Amino acid sequence: MLVIVSYDVSTETAAGRKRLRRVARVCESTGQRVQKSVFECRVDAAQFEELERRLLAEIKLDEDCLRFYRLTEPVEVHVREHGKFRAVDFDKPLVI
Amino acid sequence: MLVIVSYDVSTETAAGRKRLRRVARVCESTGQRVQKSVFECRVDAAQFEELERRLLAEIKLDEDCLRFYRLTEPVEVHVREHGKFRAVDFDKPLVI
Numbered sequence: 001m002l003v004i005v006s007y008d009v010s011t012e013t014a015a016g017r018k019r020l021r022r023v024a025r026v027c028e029s030t031g032q033r034v035q036k037s038v039f040e041c042r043v044d045a046a047q048f049e050e051l052e053r054r055l056l057a058e059i060k061l062d063e064d065c066l067r068f069y070r071l072t073e074p075v076e077v078h079v080r081e082h083g084k085f086r087a088v089d090f091d092k093p094l095v096i
Numbered sequence: 097m098l099v100i101v102s103y104d105v106s107t108e109t110a111a112g113r114k115r116l117r118r119v120a121r122v123c124e125s126t127g128q129r130v131q132k133s134v135f136e137c138r139v140d141a142a143q144f145e146e147l148e149r150r151l152l153a154e155i156k157l158d159e160d161c162l163r164f165y166r167l168t169e170p171v172e173v174h175v176r177e178h179g180k181f182r183a184v185d186f187d188k189p190l191v192i
Contacts, residue, residue, distance in 0.1 A: 082157060
């Protein structure tokens with residue numbers, strides 16, 4: 001299945017920024033980054049449980065937020081993509 | 097159904113930043129923001145087609161990227177949320 005992982009880690013403190021990096025690292029080991037804090041992960045049920053367990057071990061439940069959206073097979077039916085996928089270095093400093 | 101909208105609009109030019117604002121505005125009119133560029137939209141099939149049409153009218157296909165993930169009913173089975181949802185002003189200047 002395809003799992004979309006979206007997270008919002010509080011970066012007000014150095015500890016928060018460290019958590020953010022660790023959460024990103026866990027996601028990078030499993031999926032493809034599509035936004036700064038959004039990953040697409042192709043996993044089976046066991047891998048999903050493992051991913052969830054690892055991410056829950058990193059975040060602080062009273063400060064951060066973590067969302068999983070599970071897309072059922074056939075995944076292609078449930079995903080529509082338009083435009084150009086750009087490989088962006090989401091870890092570099094970002095000023096908008 | 098629940099549709100997750102994720103977009104990546106190139107903000108290198110003033111025109112791009114304007115597109116980004118317009119895309120965000122369309123999404124805000126339909127759904128709930130969960131990340132800077134991610135929205136959860138509860139829509140029926142007609143509303144989804146309308147949302148897609150409006151967003152496609154805003155983005156530039158050769159510069160931006162737009163993704164829709166459709167979650168089937170019962171939506172609750174396919175979404176897991178952990179932690180604290182923070183209402184963040186994603187439009188203010190952001191430095192990471």
